[in-house]
Amino acid sequence: MSDKPVIGFIGVGLMGHGMAKNICNGGYELWIRGRNARGPIEDLLAIGAREATSPKEMAERCDIIHLCLSTSAQVEGVLNGQDGILAGARPGLIVVDTSTADPASTLRLADALSAKGAFMVDAPLGRTPKEAEEGTLDAMVGCDDAIFERVKPVIECWSARITRTGPVGSGHKMKLLMNFIGMSYGALYSEVVVLGAKIGISPQLIREVISPSRMGNGFFETFMRYVVDRDRDAHKFAIANAAKDLRYVSNMAADVQAMSVMASAARQYYAHAEATGHGEDYVPMLSDLVGSLNGVDMAEEVRKGAQSAAE
Numbered sequence: 030m031s032d033k034p035v036i037g038f039i040g041v042g043l044m045g046h047g048m049a050k051n052i053c054n055g056g057y058e059l060w061i062r063g064r065n066a067r068g069p070i071e072d073l074l075a076i077g078a079r080e081a082t083s084p085k086e087m088a089e090r091c092d093i094i095h096l097c098l099s100t101s102a103q104v105e106g107v108l109n110g111q112d113g114i115l116a117g118a119r120p121g122l123i124v125v126d127t128s129t130a131d132p133a134s135t136l137r138l139a140d141a142l143s144a145k146g147a148f149m150v151d152a153p154l155g156r157t158p159k160e161a162e163e164g165t166l167d168a169m170v171g172c173d174d175a176i177f178e179r180v181k182p183v184i185e186c187w188s189a190r191i192t193r194t195g196p197v198g199s200g201h202k203m204k205l206l207m208n209f210i211g212m213s214y215g216a217l218y219s220e221v222v223v224l225g226a227k228i229g230i231s232p233q234l235i236r237e238v239i240s241p242s243r244m245g246n247g248f249f250e251t252f253m254r255y256v257v258d259r260d261r262d263a264h265k266f267a268i269a270n271a272a273k274d275l276r277y278v279s280n281m282a283a284d285v286q287a288m289s290v291m292a293s294a295a296r297q298y299y300a301h302a303e304a305t306g307h308g309e310d311y312v313p314m315l316s317d318l319v320g321s322l323n324g325v326d327m328a329e330e331v332r333k334g335a336q337s338a339a340e
Contacts, residue, residue, distance in 0.1 A: 034092035045097035047161030088117030120146030153204035165189035171200035231334030255313035269308030272299035
């Protein structure tokens, strides 16, 4: 019989599927719960995972449960529901929340688990679904030293770079700071390419000048792959998730009475996009929406830029 802990995984979607697959391939007994899409679930069952009937059952069977969900409300529902994790939690259980979550919620859930003799670890993710499938994500881990030693071998199944951020809650705080930068980039780059179009500078020329400069970065490259190459899948992060993360950033700033002018400004673009039915679009597509607000068709600007370069 294996001396490895039994692992649970709730949320086997765009990011969670690859993470769960790599845990299973690491030789761990794995129990899973998905949402509506059966494809990822059936794929994981085919390589040896088992399907739990509820989070409560998973808590009764597993030693470490991973969560990979979209919002803190979903995380709270999975823990607090009638058939939730807390209903089946036993002493020693560890919940590893890899979602991008509201730190205030994380700390409340940590207290609720502690009352059951269980533990919360926040381990939000960096990078993309591609790295999730490859097992090379980044992880920002908040927990105490003893718990970290217990979860580290499992996290190493899906993460190539693990950064200890401090106590519980610190991982989610760090992730929000990271996404604050990224989503602000998305708003900034959208304004840049639209303003460029208005003054006669093509998206192609912007990419040519900025990419090799000190202002170029990985986010800029994937963003411009959509803007210039119209590659819809270049940066698969939904506007709805961006809007949610910036709301959490604003809440975090309000909790410590910090000015957050930049976060508030960026949030308005994503809030508008979500409110007008574009929440499922990906972040680089914000450039099209900012273009439409300014009377600019970005696809047409790219076509004109290509024509000009060919002449």
